[in-house]
Every structure is written in structure tokens, then in C-alpha cells.
Amino acid sequence: MKPADKKRVLKEMLFARRFEERCYEAYVERKIGGFLHLYSGEEACAYGVLEAAKPGHDYVMTSYRDHIHAIKSGVSPKAVMAELFAKETGCCKGLGGSMHIFGAEQRFMGGYALVGGPFPLAAGIAKGIKLKGGDEICICFLGDAANNQGVFHESLNMAKVWDLPVLYVCENNLYGIGTRIERSTAVVDQYKRVGAYDIPSAQVDGQDIETVYDAAKIAIDHVRSGKGPYFLELMTYRYRGHSMSDSNAYRTKEEEQLWNERDPLNILRDRLVGAGEITVDEYKQWDTEIIAEIEDDIIKFAEESPEPSAELLDKYVLAENDPWVRGGAK
Amino acid sequence: MAEIMYWEALRRAHDEEMTRDPLVICMGEDIGVAGGTYKATNGLFDKYGPERVIDTPISEGGYTGLGIGASFVGVRPIIEIMSVNFAWLAMDQVFNTAAKVRYMSGGQLEAPVVVRSPGGTAHQLGAQHSARMEKVFMGVAGLRVVTPSNPRQAYGLLKSAVRCNDPVFINEHELMYNMKGDVPDEEYFMPLEGSEVAREGIDVTLFGYNISVHWCLAAAEILASKHGINAEVIDLYSLSPLDREGIKASVSKTHRAVIVEEAEPAVGVGSEVMAIINEECFFELDAPPVRVSAKNVPIPYNHTLEKMAIPTTQDVVDAVLKQFGLS
Numbered sequence: 001m002k003p004a005d006k007k008r009v010l011k012e013m014l015f016a017r018r019f020e021e022r023c024y025e026a027y028v029e030r031k032i033g034g035f036l037h038l039y040s041g042e043e044a045c046a047y048g049v050l051e052a053a054k055p056g057h058d059y060v061m062t063s064y065r066d067h068i069h070a071i072k073s074g075v076s077p078k079a080v081m082a083e084l085f086a087k088e089t090g091c092c093k094g095l096g097g098s099m100h101i102f103g104a105e106q107r108f109m110g111g112y113a114l115v116g117g118p119f120p121l122a123a124g125i126a127k128g129i130k131l132k133g134g135d136e137i138c139i140c141f142l143g144d145a146a147n148n149q150g151v152f153h154e155s156l157n158m159a160k161v162w163d164l165p166v167l168y169v170c171e172n173n174l175y176g177i178g179t180r181i182e183r184s185t186a187v188v189d190q191y192k193r194v195g196a197y198d199i200p201s202a203q204v205d206g207q208d209i210e211t212v213y214d215a216a217k218i219a220i221d222h223v224r225s226g227k228g229p230y231f232l233e234l235m236t237y238r239y240r241g242h243s244m245s246d247s248n249a250y251r252t253k254e255e256e257q258l259w260n261e262r263d264p265l266n267i268l269r270d271r272l273v274g275a276g277e278i279t280v281d282e283y284k285q286w287d288t289e290i291i292a293e294i295e296d297d298i299i300k301f302a303e304e305s306p307e308p309s310a311e312l313l314d315k316y317v318l319a320e321n322d323p324w325v326r327g328g329a330k
Numbered sequence: 331m332a333e334i335m336y337w338e339a340l341r342r343a344h345d346e347e348m349t350r351d352p353l354v355i356c357m358g359e360d361i362g363v364a365g366g367t368y369k370a371t372n373g374l375f376d377k378y379g380p381e382r383v384i385d386t387p388i389s390e391g392g393y394t395g396l397g398i399g400a401s402f403v404g405v406r407p408i409i410e411i412m413s414v415n416f417a418w419l420a421m422d423q424v425f426n427t428a429a430k431v432r433y434m435s436g437g438q439l440e441a442p443v444v445v446r447s448p449g450g451t452a453h454q455l456g457a458q459h460s461a462r463m464e465k466v467f468m469g470v471a472g473l474r475v476v477t478p479s480n481p482r483q484a485y486g487l488l489k490s491a492v493r494c495n496d497p498v499f500i501n502e503h504e505l506m507y508n509m510k511g512d513v514p515d516e517e518y519f520m521p522l523e524g525s526e527v528a529r530e531g532i533d534v535t536l537f538g539y540n541i542s543v544h545w546c547l548a549a550a551e552i553l554a555s556k557h558g559i560n561a562e563v564i565d566l567y568s569l570s571p572l573d574r575e576g577i578k579a580s581v582s583k584t585h586r587a588v589i590v591e592e593a594e595p596a597v598g599v600g601s602e603v604m605a606i607i608n609e610e611c612f613f614e615l616d617a618p619p620v621r622v623s624a625k626n627v628p629i630p631y632n633h634t635l636e637k638m639a640i641p642t643t644q645d646v647v648d649a650v651l652k653q654f655g656l657s
């Protein structure tokens with residue numbers, strides 16, 4: 001990564017952290033409803049991979065832990081926050097919610113709530129890319145526990161048989177809700193599992209964005225050059241509970257402490273401070289600005305936006321005025 | 331107008347749509363090199379190649395999801411699931427994603443996929459190959475369900491389903507692929523919504539769909555020739571949405587309704603049509619509507635018991651006579 005990019009992306013990750021932490025507060029204030037899954041601690045995964053990709057050109061999809069992937073793909077943070085506040089100005093007009101952020105224009109193909117559901121969808125988008133002959137790829141971010149679904153295996157198999165341009169990124173945060181990986185998963189190193197399908201893979205530190213970026217470059221080059229799928233495992237940790245309803249009681253203080261010391265923001269910040277690229281004061285200044293921007297701009301927009309109108313209730317169930325429903329274009 | 335078989339009608343629709351649009355593809359188990367279990371894609375592999383006529387692994391959830399994902403970016407997949415019994419494995423992708431993606435994305439994405447699959451009891455295929463699952467599909471918002479009862483409908487519904495921007499489930503039948511019928515020589519599109527009058531009558535309406543339309547037609551002949559009852563037969567080829575207006579119009583004319591379904595009675599087409607009759611034209615009725623349904627059992631292997639489990643033409647005749655107080 002170039003120094004200027006590192007500086008920019010550090011600021012972006014700081015924004016992501018503040019955005020998510022502000023969501024936490026808004027949830028406690030009951031401004032956000034439903035399930036809310038936060039990304040704090042895992043920022044270097046999405047930012048590292050998508051820095052190496054072409055957001056807006058490449059297709060991206062993920063699970064319910066999706067706000068930050070959407071924002072990094074180019075969906076406006078205001079539209080994401082307004083969606084969380086269930087407002088008509090939200091990216092999905094208040095019909096989706098936290099687990100279903102979409103940005104078709106930005107080729108952010110959605111957040112999905114069924115664990116493992118996106119595996120075949122991503123392979124399908126890749127199939128579409130291949131049929132149409134573009135140089136895009138599809139990048140699918142999912143958790144470690146999702147790999148125990150049948151469609152994980154089905155999708156890897158199809159992606160390999162048909163050489164589809166899909167990159168699967170496994171954000172291995174060691175837990176599926178409260179179940180630690182070795183208690184649910186026979187092979188703990190996820191990258192090894194895809195060897196069964198002869199798919200190239202790598203496992204790297206997901207807390208150091210430069211490491212993620214370098215590994216993602218290799219992965220993306222492979223996929224974009226037409227050599228078929230790739231699987232990238234990023235070792236990471238979420239700082240919050242699985243969702244807001246999670247007490248987090250299943251993790252030890254020692255483990256949390258260990259990973260707090262490996263905060264992806266601090267790792268990059270300290271490195272840039274050490275290299276004289278930024279000063280601690282500059283970073284603090286950013287933080288102040290970001291917090292203010294989120295409050296004055298984003299939260300205010302979400303708060304002040306209107307509720308969805310009642311006509312939205314059944315507007316998107318079926319296609320509007322589809323001529324084939326009547327047997328042709330009459 | 332040519333008389334062709336049901337599978338030939340499906341094959342012709344596939345072929346025409348694939349010629350028209352290079353993004354129409356078909357996929358499923360053994361549909362390519364082998365030509366398809368029911369020959370609905372016979373010869374298309376040679377014509378369009380492996381990128382568009384895709385022999386899938388036996389991964390119903392996987393390849394159905396793959397087709398749905400492809401449809402997000404403009405591909406028009408026609409997915410064949412070899413037997414509706416296997417479609418259970420694809421339910422997550424169909425229900426949780428295809429049927430909901432337009433809605434939950436606030437209109438940004440849609441999933442214009444066609445899933446075709448045969449259900450029904452065939453010949454002693456046993457409990458795990460004899461499901462009738464239309465009731466399951468028709469209970470989900472965001473999905474269209476059609477079920478062709480003859481080659482013309484099979485052709486015309488597939489033609490429209492491929493072009494429609496909604497996900498469409500086409501419920502076919504194991505026993506009907508070799509059925510013959512007239513199909514127009516020129517291109518023909520069936521509306522995806524509505525019903526058809528398969529036989530006009532004035533004394534009672536027999537509602538059928540897919541194979542049970544044929545039981546109704548046979549029963550109507552017996553009722554006319556032996557009992558002087560002139561039955562109307564309505565073909566409910568669209569199961570979701572059901573044709574409220576068509577149901578109301580016929581019952582308002584005949585004042586009697588018998589609904590014939592190959593599936594178990596609970597939460598099915600029969601109960602749904604009865605509810606619509608109640609809501610739309612209860613005071614038109616001269617007698618309580620009746621359902622003729624399968625027994626509420628898994629389908630047995632033994633041939634005699636298998637026959638007992640599903641309705642027959644005679645069951646339809648008996649139900650009508652009983653409704654008229656003639657038995």
C-alpha cells in the first residue's frame with residue numbers, strides 16, 4: 001500500500017469504528033430495532049480486501065454484519081444509518097434493516113441473514129460475469145461458522161468445476177455466536193478445508209491491514225485473471241457481542257485483552273506514527289471530526305428523515321405491471 | 331397448430347427463449363449431455379454448449395442459489411429440479427432469497443428465475459418420490475406459482491415465466507410429460523395469472539389444476555352422460571395468485587363448487603379456494619363446497635394402497651352426487 005493510501009484508509013477505518021459504536025448507542029436508545037451485528041475489531045478485513053479490489057466495479061456481498069462492507073463499497077453512510085433508523089431515505093427505504101443493506105448501483109449485492117446463504121449467490125453472480133464476459137469478480141465475505149453449512153461445500157465445488165471468478169473471504173473471528181470454533185468445527189484452519197476442492201487459499205492475520213491487502217492482491221489477481229475461485233481466511237476478532245442481545249459471557253477476559261492489543265486501527269496508526277506519516281494529534285483531530293460528522297450529518301439525517309409511506313408496504317412484493325403476467329406487452 | 335407432447339412443448343419454449351436471449355440459460359441434474367430426465371432440454375446441449383446448458387452436481391440448494399445469484403446480474407436461468415421432492419433442499423434459496431430480495435432491497439435487486447419441477451404420484455415411486463408440494467410454494471409472498479395441465483400451457487407458461495421479472499415456480503407432473511395436445515405454431519404466451527374454463531357447464535363447478543383437471547374432465551363426462559349433471563371445469567393453472575375473479579364468476583353461475591387436488595387436504599389449494607368462495611360469493615352457494623383430496627398419508631409403495639391414497643375420477647363423481655343429495 002502507498003503511504004497516502006494507508007493514511008486515507010486509516011481514517012476510513014476510524015470512521016467505520018465510530019459509525020458502528022454510534023449504532024450501538026442508537027440501539028440502546030431504541031432508535032435502531034431488530035438485530036444489530038457490529039463490525040468493530042474486524043475493520044482491516046473489509047478495508048484490506050476492498051482496497052485491493054475495485055469497489056463499484058466488482059460485486060460484493062456478505063452476511064448480516066454488513067454495514068461497513070456496504071459503506072466501503074460506496075453506499076452512503078447516511079443511507080445506511082437511515083436504513084438502520086428504518087426511514088424512507090434508507091438505502092432500502094426502511095424495508096431491509098441492519099441485516100439487509102443493499103446498494104445495487106454500487107454493486108453491493110446485499111447483506112443476508114441466513115448463515116451461509118450467500119455462498120451460492122456469489123457463485124451465481126460470478127457465473128453471470130463469466131457469461132457476459134466482463135473482468136469483474138464477485139467477493140463474498142462470510143464468517144467462520146458459515147463454513148459448516150452444506151452450501152459452503154456445494155458452492156466451492158461448483159465454483160471450481162466451472163472456474164468461476166469468485167473470491168470467498170472468511171472472516172474467522174473464532175466464534176459462531178457463543179460457540180468457539182473448535183467446539184463446532186473438525187478442521188479449525190478454514191483455509192485447509194477448501195483443499196478438498198482443489199481451490200487455492202491462504203490464511204493471514206486479519207488485524208494488520210497491510211498483510212490483508214497483500215494477500216488480497218494475490219487472491220484477486222488470481223480470480224481476475226480467469227484462474228477460478230480463491231479462498232482467503234482472515235484471522236480476526238469482534239470486540240462486541242455477536243449481536244446486541246449477546247451477553248458475551250462465553251469469552252475470557254484474557255482472550256479479549258489479547259485481541260484488544262491487536263486492534264487493527266492501533267496497529268496501522270502506530271506504524272504510521274512511527275514512520276512519521278501522521279502524528280498522534282492529527283489522529284485525535286480526525287477522531288473529533290469524525291464523531292462530529294457522524295452526529296451532525298449522519299445521525300441528524302437519519303433522525304429527521306420521514307417514516308416510509310404506507311404505500312411501500314406492498315410495492316416490491318412482485319414486479320410492478322410486468323407485461324408477461326398478462327401474457328405479453330399489451 | 332400441431333399436436334405435440336408436453337415435454338416437446340417445454341423443449342420448444344426453452345429453445346426459442348435461448349435463441350432469442352443469450353442470457354437465458356438452463357441448469358439442472360442430467361439436463362445437458364444426457365438430454366434431461368424428461369427430455370425438456372433434449373438436444374439443447376449440442377446447440378448452446380456447456381456454458382448455457384449446465385449439468386449441475388447433485389446440489390439442489392447450491393445450484394438453485396447459483397441461478398438466483400446469476401439472475402441478480404441479468405441472467406435468466408431456467409432451473410430444473412429433477413423431482414419436487416428434491417426441491418426441499420433448495421427451499422432456503424427460493425424462499426429466503428428469491429422471493430424476498432426485491433422487497434428487502436427496497437426494489438434494488440430482483441430474482442427473475444424460473445424453477446421447474448415435477449411433483450405428484452407416479453407409479454410406485456414410494457414416499458420420498460411422490461410429494462405434491464405446490465401448496466408449500468403457493469404460501470409464500472413474492473413467488474409466482476403456475477402449473478400447466480397440457481402442452482399448450484406448458485409451452486406458453488414457460489415462455490412468459492422466462493420473461494417475467496418475478497421468480498416463478500412451475501409445478502409439473504411426473505406422469506404428464508408424454509401427454510399430447512395442440513400447441514399453436516406461432517409464438518404463444520400464457521398470462522401468468524388467471525384460470526381457464528376447460529369445460530363449460532351450469533350445474534356445478536369442478537376446480538382442478540395440473541393432473542386433476544383431467545380427473546375433473548373425465549368426471550364431468552360421466553356426470554353428463556349418466557346423471558344429467560352439466561359440470562363446468564375450471565383449470566386453476568395459476569396457483570399463486572389464485573384467480574379470485576374466475577372462481578367467483580364460475581361459482582356465481584353454477585352455485586356449487588367441488589375442488590379436486592392430488593395433494594393432502596390441509597392448507598392446500600382446496601382450502602384456499604374454499605376461503606376465496608367464502609370471501610367472494612358465499613351467498614351464491616346452493617350447497618357447502620366440497621374438497622376431493624389425497625389421503626393425509628405419505629404415499630405407500632404398494633400399488634393398490636397407492637391408488638387408494640389419491641383421488642380418482644370416481645371420487646369426483648361421488649362427491650358431486652353426494653353434494654346433490656343423489657347418493
Ligand SMILES: Cc1ncc(C[n+]2csc(CCOP(=O)(O)OP(=O)(O)O)c2C)c(N)n1
Pocket residue numbers: 065113114115116142143144145146147171173175176177242
Ligand atoms: C441458517 C441460519 N442458522 C442459524 C442462524 C442464527 N445465527 C446467526 S449468526 C450465527 C453465527 C454465525 O457465525 P459466523 O458465520 O462465524 O459469523 P460471525 O457472526 O461470527 O461474523 C448464527 C448461528 C442463522 N441466522 N441462519
Ligand SMILES: [Mg+2]
Pocket residue numbers: 143144145171172173174175176177
Ligand atoms: Mg464467526
